[in-house]
Amino acid sequence: MSGEQAAPSAVELHPDRLRLHWPDGMAELDAAMLRAACRCGGCRAGRNVSTDALPRLVGAEPVGLYALQLRFSDGHERGIYPWSLLRELWRDRAGTPLGFC
Numbered sequence: 679m680s681g682e683q684a685a686p687s688a689v690e691l692h693p694d695r696l697r698l699h700w701p702d703g704m705a706e707l708d709a710a711m712l713r714a715a716c717r718c719g720g721c722r723a724g725r726n727v728s729t730d731a732l733p734r735l736v737g738a739e740p741v742g743l744y745a746l747q748l749r750f751s752d753g754h755e756r757g758i759y760p761w762s763l764l765r766e767l768w769r770d771r772a773g774t775p776l777g778f779c
């Protein structure tokens with residue numbers, strides 16, 4: 679499975695953010711930002727825009743070894759977030775590689 683992003687060693691779910699512990703550092707991703715980054719068919723087509731101004735995270739389930747499925751307070755639960763996407767979102771947000779907190 680070369681090229682696949684390995685799973686973080688721990689995932690912490692908070693209502694307003696998701697915290698991921700990678701081997702090389704910790705990343706925190708905002709719930710609203712994650713909701714906006716959903717890549718399910720409905721969201722990509724613009725049909726599933728959140729009705730909630732500040733969506734909260736209400737659940738997270740692993741999908742195989744490669745991704746996390748997130749559930750949001752607006753009822754949306756179809757978003758699959760591969761580890762590689764979560765890494766990318768963090769990099770984009772921080773503008774720099776992962777750092778230790």
Ligand SMILES: [Zn+2]
Nearest residue numbers: 716718721757
């Ligand atoms: Zn979606």
